[in-house]
Amino acid sequence: MTLAIDVRQARKSFGATQALAGLDLSVNTGEVHGFLGPNGAGKSTTLRVLLGLLTLDSGSAILLDGDPWRDAVALHRRLAYVPGDVTLWPNLTGGEVIDLLGRMRGGLDAKRRAELLELFDLDPKKKTRTYSKGNRQKVALVAALASNVELLLLDEPTAGLDPLMEETFRTVIVEERSRGRTVLLSSHILGEVEALCDRVSIIREGVLVESGSLAELRHLSLTHVRADLAAAPQGLEQVQGLTNLVVTGSHVSVDARAESMAELLRVLSGAGVRTIECRPPTLEELFLQHYDTTTLRDSGLMDS
């Protein structure tokens, strides 16, 4: 499998703030890749490095087998980008902006453009200064999606869209994937990521903390275990990789890492299990674990 994006040990500082602190990111060709992280984690910086707008202080970035900095113009014919905060030329209409961006990228599929305008319910005759945030985002989306490109770089593209339009967006992205396009989707909307992405990368403070399919991520994270036992359990303290352990008499509530499960179950069954409930983390919990520094350190998923 070839890589559409391959970033290695990327470092980038803006004055005293370190935006990327040795980031690794790889996106396979043809996949929809979720790019997650709390605000200020370095997602937009990464995208801007991939667009050749920023240089790296050290490390490397390869995009579609080219150097995003040196080969910017050639690479940009093969990709389309939707910024997180879309600002447009106030005295142009939405339709004019879509055409202009498409033409400068090297061509626009007129039929697809009309379809997308219909799907996103966007009036192209309005001056962009009168558009709401959501409508400006639609302009950028239509301009990107109507281009014949291999790679879509989307920076929180649905942040201003209503739920109906978000649904439309999902449908369109599924279509794009079936056409063999690669999508890097930075997002905060977990339902969207779960529905669309083949693989996700979670970054925090400029480094990659997790990457893989959602099933793999679930496996790596904490499972919540509640058990009613016949007697008070013996030796739970010795089990590695447990957090939020609460023992109330014969009742146990604990979060366990996957590799601790066997040992935990052995100790619990030693005390006689009456009822046991194991719940894998919800997606929200999964991300909160990765977003929140303290949880991460407690659980041993991150070096302190």
Place this chain on the structure above:
Amino acid sequence: MSYFRGTAQLIRLAVRRDRFVLPTWIVLLGSVTCFYYVQFVQLYPSAAEREALVVATKANPAWVALAGPLTSSETGALAVWKNSVSVLVLALAAILTVIRHGRADEEFGRRELLESTPIGRLAHPTASIAVGVTASIATGLVDAVTLIAVGAPINGSVLAGAALALVGVVFALVAAAVGEVTQSARTARLVAGGVLAAAFLLRAAGDTGAASGRGWLSWLSPLGWANAVDAFGVNKWWVLLLSIGLAVLLTVTALWLDLARDIGSGLLQPRAGRATAARSLRSPLALAWRMQRVSLFAWTALFVLMGYIVGSSAKSLASMLESSPQFKDLLVRLGGTGAVTDIYDSAVIGVLGLAAAGYAVQAILRLHAEEEAGRAEPILATAVSRSRWALSHVVIAFGGAALLLLAYGVAAGWSQNLETRTRWHSLTSLVGASLAQLPAVWLLAAIGLVLFGFVPKWSMGAWAIYAVVFIVGVIVPTAWPHSRVVELSPFWHIPKLPAAPMVWTPLIWLAALAVGATLLSLFGLQRRDMR
């Protein structure tokens, strides 16, 4: 007074946002008249000389159109008359200030945020009006105080200051009223600027047509009222009441309109535009042209107007020069030696070269504004290189400056109509003299480009350099005629055509420097991070 609750805080906010700009224009525009006063005291010390100047101006319709009739030969009256351009600039500054804190605030959603706090329904428009009105009054105050300080009669000084202030006040309120009607700040600026232009044209038409019974037209214009007070002459204080009355009327209208409409909307709804882009809108250059063309058209109209005014006043120039040897001396310092009209032409063209450079610098700095607004990013994310994007605005700036100077040369040459020259001769010599300024104009713009290319946050430093060149080119030669500081200005090296013979070497050098600086800036731009 719950309607106005919070106005004081909003005024403080506006003053905080404009803490550098407001004092700058208040002091600059307020102190121009006293400089002219001092200048006229030196250039026209005797009453007879001043009387001759009054006669000369009356014979020149272009000057009457530009500045109004000169009715009194008092030194103060001459200074006020010469100050007519600052009056227009003050009106423009007042318009821009009120729209910035009024309609622009609303367009970008800042007013909505403010309205969600417990401020009165009229606090926002009242604050924006108050800032524009107060700044105008402050300008008038500076004007009066500085005039008195340089020894002008107190009565006339106060009246001149009040008349100046009221022009600012009236146009601040015009902007407030217009801002209630349009939905975008850009349209509001255009409409309010159009009202100012109409007021100017009414006054010009009335003043030039006074003999043929069109004089009443001037009385329809607030700019006409400012002249009609006749400061330092008859001192007609009652005329101020017209401006005050109009100001009250406009205030009530603006506030009433504000209560009558929804926040975020205007009375005029925006029209629909094109659903698809024109075939030609397909490159960064086409986009840059689309963004800058209105501004270029306005600048061109200005240069044509200037050309016409300067060209058609060439005839009455001789009589005026005879009335003041000092004035001729001043012209020689600015324009070099030679035939009187040639000196005059080259002096004026030097100033217009600076004006064209002002255009070129602001056109180049659009690049910086685009990047800051986040509009460079979507373009650079397409198959457009940084150089191509930057060069699109360079073409507009360099080409636009060439167009302006050409327009001036043609308009001035065409309207010059001298017995001593054929029209063709006037045309070619003035077009040539005008275009000879180009290398220096380009160099100034290219220096701005270098800042943008290497240290974008210092891009606005281009204006500081421009200010230095302006001071060195215009103020220094009049104040210190023999100072070598003037050689710092690229314009100093340009042959003073048509008074002096053509020399190609400095032009080639300056053009080469401009091209070199442009290439250097592209090199810098390709290596730096984009915002």
